[in-house]
Amino acid sequence: MTIFTTAVHSGHLPPRPGTPSNPPIVTASGWSYETLEALDAALGDDRAGYVYSRHSGPTQEAFEAALTALEHGAGATAFASGMAALHAALLAAGARAGGTVVAGAELYGATQTLLTQLADTAGVNVQRTNVRDLAATEAALAATPGGVLLFEVISNPLCRVADVTALVALAKQYQYRVVVDATFASPYLIQPLILGVDFVMHSATKYIGGHGDVLAGVVTANTDDDTHALARIRKLFGATLSPFDAYLALRGLRTLPLRVREQNHNALRLAQWLATQPRVERVHYAGLTTHPDHALALRLLRAGCFGGMLAFEVKQVERAEIFKIMERLKIFQRIASLGDVASLISYPAHASHRALTPAQRAALGISDSCLRISAGIEAVEDLIADLEQALA
8 A cells, every 4th residue: 555655646657457358467566567568668768667676666766756856856766775875876976997086084984995895896096085175175186187076964973064065166177076975964954966966875774764764775866867877776786775665764754854953952952061071072063163164064054953963082981981881871772873763872983983993093083982972852851861870
């Protein structure tokens, strides 16, 4: 019932059944066609229709249509995970043997590993740069004109903010296509396609799904050609989002503004409180007026919003004590994810960035005393009390 209803809403109706003398041709996904010519057109992508679940489905297309509208793009393509979505976006943007990817130095750990694999096994020239240093970024782009620029709007885990407008201008100057991971920001805080980005990717597992019960990724492109390229890559790789996960992600979108507003409010309050605590060395959150990216966040993100993510460092502790602090927490869930209605806490050194060496993490400013928080929608007074007793 869910799939049929969603198909109606997305503009696709099941083909009419055949007559006893002319039985319908039924595909593996259960859709029927009156003639082989009609099936041939669907197989060749010449007409709307569904022939095989790896290619597409009505529930997935309903989710994609919603993201297309939300991001103001030409079309969205849903994937089975955020990493599958990011990989496809890089390939569609032109990451190939002999090509260049200039990537922000501060990226999710699995993204760093993917880039290393592309360099080692696919012959992609990967250059890393501090995208907050526009002069250094321009030098990297100018060194090899034509390629792909990849960065996160809000970085993982230290929540630095990238100047999307300035980076897009540099990319266009040197014939680079721009892929942006906006997972930390969510579509509620920013729509990068409006600013000239070519591809915007979200791990829909996070803020879009919002309830910790779906694994999904989505890429929205600025042109029809790029949308078709993403669909071809997904069809070949088989990284197709399941109908049920598409339904869950679409359900999550209905409450996105409500959830994200409350998560942003809680994150700001938590950051302000942590900044006053004697055991806390440093707080990473652009909502604090002392943060180096505060003015940029005010200009770039939705008014009053700075993200639901923050990080903080505890003074003079080793890993064992960090684990004890985490174990004492009663409300925060110790899960290496984010964007949930529940508040989550993780330790980047053994979770999101464990694939990096200690030296690599230190070079990025990720200390072994750093904890990352994904603020949920609980009463913020309860969250503060939980942190207070854990740090005491």
